[in-house]
Amino acid sequence: xxxxxxxxxxxxxxxxxxxxxxxxxxxxxxxxxxxxxxxxxxxxxxxxxxxxxxxxxxxxxxxxxxxxxxxxxxxxxxxxxxxxxxxxxxxxxxxxxxxxxxxxxxxxxxxxxxxxxxxxxxxxxxxxxxxxxxxxxxxxxxxxxxxxxxxxxxxxxxxxxxxxxxxxxxxxxxxxxxxxxxxxxxxxxxxxxxxxxxxxxxxxxxxxxxxxxxxxxxxxxxxxxxxxxxxxxxxxxxxxxxxxxxxxxxxxxxxxxxxxxxxxxxxxxxxxxxxxxxxxxxxxxxxxxxxxxxxxxxxxxxxxx
Amino acid sequence: xxxxxxxxxxxxxxxxxxxxxxxxxxxxxxxxxxxxxxxxxxxxxxxxxxxxxxxxxxxxxxxxxxxxxxxxxxxxxxxxxxxxxxxxxxxxxxxxxxxxxxxxxxxxxxxxxxxxxxxxxxxxxxxxxxxxxxxxxx
Numbered sequence: 001x002x003x004x005x006x007x008x009x010x011x012x013x014x015x016x017x018x019x020x021x022x023x024x025x026x027x028x029x030x031x032x033x034x035x036x037x038x039x040x041x042x043x044x045x046x047x048x049x050x051x052x053x054x055x056x057x058x059x060x061x062x063x064x065x066x067x068x069x070x071x072x073x074x075x076x077x078x079x080x081x082x083x084x085x086x087x088x089x090x091x092x093x094x095x096x097x098x099x100x101x102x103x104x105x106x107x108x109x110x111x112x113x114x115x116x117x118x119x120x121x122x123x124x125x126x127x128x129x130x131x132x133x134x135x136x137x138x139x140x141x142x143x144x145x146x147x148x149x150x151x152x153x154x155x156x157x158x159x160x161x162x163x164x165x166x167x168x169x170x171x172x173x174x175x176x177x178x179x180x181x182x183x184x185x186x187x188x189x190x191x192x193x194x195x196x197x198x199x200x201x202x203x204x205x206x207x208x209x210x211x212x213x214x215x216x217x218x219x220x221x222x223x224x225x226x227x228x229x230x231x232x233x234x235x236x237x238x239x240x241x242x243x244x245x246x247x248x249x250x251x252x253x254x255x256x257x258x259x260x261x262x263x264x265x266x267x268x269x270x271x272x273x274x275x276x277x278x279x280x281x282x283x284x285x286x287x288x289x290x291x292x293x294x295x296x297x298x299x300x301x302x303x304x305x
Numbered sequence: 306x307x308x309x310x311x312x313x314x315x316x317x318x319x320x321x322x323x324x325x326x327x328x329x330x331x332x333x334x335x336x337x338x339x340x341x342x343x344x345x346x347x348x349x350x351x352x353x354x355x356x357x358x359x360x361x362x363x364x365x366x367x368x369x370x371x372x373x374x375x376x377x378x379x380x381x382x383x384x385x386x387x388x389x390x391x392x393x394x395x396x397x398x399x400x401x402x403x404x405x406x407x408x409x410x411x412x413x414x415x416x417x418x419x420x421x422x423x424x425x426x427x428x429x430x431x432x433x434x435x436x437x438x439x440x441x442x443x
Contacts, residue, residue, distance in 0.1 A: 030428055039429055052434030063422075065432055073435045075418070077427075082418035084411055084435060092411035094419040137430065149430035162429060185416055205420065213408065217420045224424060226417040232405035234413070241334035248330065252410060256433040257417075259410055270408075272417040274431060292351055 019109045023125055023137075029144030034059045034171040037147070038068070043160040045253035046277055047240055052255035053165075057172045058145075094209070096185045101204040103221040112136060117147055118167050127222060129200070134276070135222055143169045151223070151276055159276035160256055185209040194227060199282035201225065201275075218283075225273025227287060234261045234270050244281050247289045262290040308332075308339050313346050356388050411436070 036057050043050040057064040062078030076083045083093035112124035120140055127135040133156070138148035147164040185207035194216050196203045201218035208214045215228045228234075236259065242251040250261040258280055260271040269288065273280065309329055315321050316329050333339045414433070421431050 027428070037429070039432060041432070041434055054432060054434050056429060056432060058428070061422075061427070063428070063432065065435060067435045070435075075433075075435045077418050077422045080419055080423050082415045082422060084415060092409070092415040094415040096416065096419045096423070098420075098423040135430075146428050146430055162432065164429070185419070207416070207420075209416070211406075213412075213416075215413075215416055217417075219424065224421060226413070226420060228408075228413055228416075230405075230408055233407040235407045235409050237410070239334075241330050241340075243330060254433065254436060256431075257414070259413060268408075270413055272413050274421075274433075292347060 019111060019125075022111075023109050026123075026125075026139045026144055027146070030139060030146040031061050033143050033145045033169070035143060035145055036168045036170075036172055037145075037164045038166040039162055039164050041160065041162050041255040043253070043255055044158065045258065046242065047251065047253040050253050050255045059171055094185055096205070096207055097187055099187050099205050103202045103204065103219045106130075106200060106220050107134070107222060118164060120167075122147060129220065129222075140167070140169075145169070151274075153276045154278045160274075162256070185213075185215070188214075193229075195286070198286045199279060201283065220275075223273065223275035223279065225271055225275060225283060228268075228270040228272070229266070230268045230270070232268065234268050236261050244284045247284070249284065249290060260284065263292070264288045265291050308336065308342075310339065310342055313339075313343055316343075317346065317350065356384075356391075 039054050039056055041052045053068045055066040055068060065075040067073050072087045074085045080097055081095045084091045106129050108128045110126045112126040115122045115124050115138065117138055120142060122138050122140050125137045126133055132154055133152050136150045137146060140147045147167060148162060150161045151159045153159050188206050188208050194203060198218055201220045203216055203218055205217045213228060213230050215226045217226050218224060236250050236252050239250040239252045242249050252259045257272065257274055262269055309332060312321060312329050321329060333343055421427055
């Protein structure tokens with residue numbers, strides 16, 4: 001098992017230091033909590049509603065997530081590891097290390113008041129970025145668990161809403177299986193050509209894995225995305241063509257996550273992130289745009305990388 | 306379903322009006338046949354535009370220095386020959402070189418998910434529903 005790496009410092013503006021400490025402590029407690037829960041995820045995406053119900057088992061800083069639509073499909077995440085299992089087989093897995101970089105504070109936190117949630121006392125917190133509410137978090141006061149959250153578009157409409165619909169505190173009787181042998185992604189210090197800041201998101205880590213796939217991780221302290229650069233094709237089942245500005249991308253929206261794929265002169269690029277729609281578009285307009293490399297350049301890239 | 310295949314060239318030439326372009330993009334986004342057709346037409350256009358333009362060296366055909374018309378006939382031959390040779394070289398190289406394995410959405414999600422799990426706000430607020438097998442078929 002990998003060494004557990006825990007980072008507990010949500011990047012909050014110093015304007016509310018007491019609340020920042022309070023929320024940091026709640027997040028730390030939430031991360032360490034042990035419970036079993038069912039969570040609904042409801043997202044309003046440009047591609048329509050994306051909803052799901054998942055079963056979550058958290059034990060320490062590790063999560064097991066099972067889709068109620070397919071009990072045989074399970075995700076394990078924690079301590080820099082991620083693994084997707086279907087039936088008896090591991091479909092995909094990865095492990096990364098953090099370089100310890102944190103985003104510079106961009107969120108302002110405000111206590112939004114107490115609430116009764118699942119017949120339990122809870123507290124709501126509001127996170128604002130640049131004067132716009134971007135998230136609301138609901139913590140169960142007794143266990144510290146993060147039992148609800150909502151992310152918002154710039155116009156105030158909800159992008160994704162997550163709510164526990166059942167909640168059983170305490171360690172699971174039978175812990176699920178752990179992480180399979182992952183594909184290691186090694187952090188690299190050299191720049192991979194992407195800017196340090198994209199639409200207010202800060203470049204934290206860059207990785208290159210065994211297959212040569214390179215990716216860069218950006219965060220604003222709450223939302224985050226990764227930009228991938230690859231020379232191979234990216235298969236995106238169910239993708240639609242999406243126009244952002246003057247450019248066209250392939251896009252797949254799923255409950256809680258969006259994936260964009262496009263081709264540039266230097267190769268294939270992809271973005272995977274959890275930010276609201278307007279921030280997705282702001283980010284894409286600051287990244288290398290789609291362009292047709294031409295037949296010969298494409299063949300050259302395939303042959304020689 | 307009507308497939309607007311006749312609109313592909315107009316779309317690539319930027320000749321569709323705003324409404325026509327939006328309808329076309331929406332259709333292509335949900336129609337595998339039209340999406341493939343669009344990609345093929347784009348590939349052919351790119352291939353044609355990528356072909357080199359060759360100039361004959363002076364004196365190679367003495368008569369050509371005096372008469373332009375015959376030179377142009379020969380230029381067509383040499384351009385065609387060069388393109389054929391180039392196509393053969395590229396085809397052979399492409400055949401003997403294995404293409405890198407395509408990446409899947411799961412490959413990307415796994416790396417993103419692994420890194421997210423180190424985030425301060427990691428937890429139920431970042432949970433993503435696992436994509437089920439049913440949704441993976443092309």
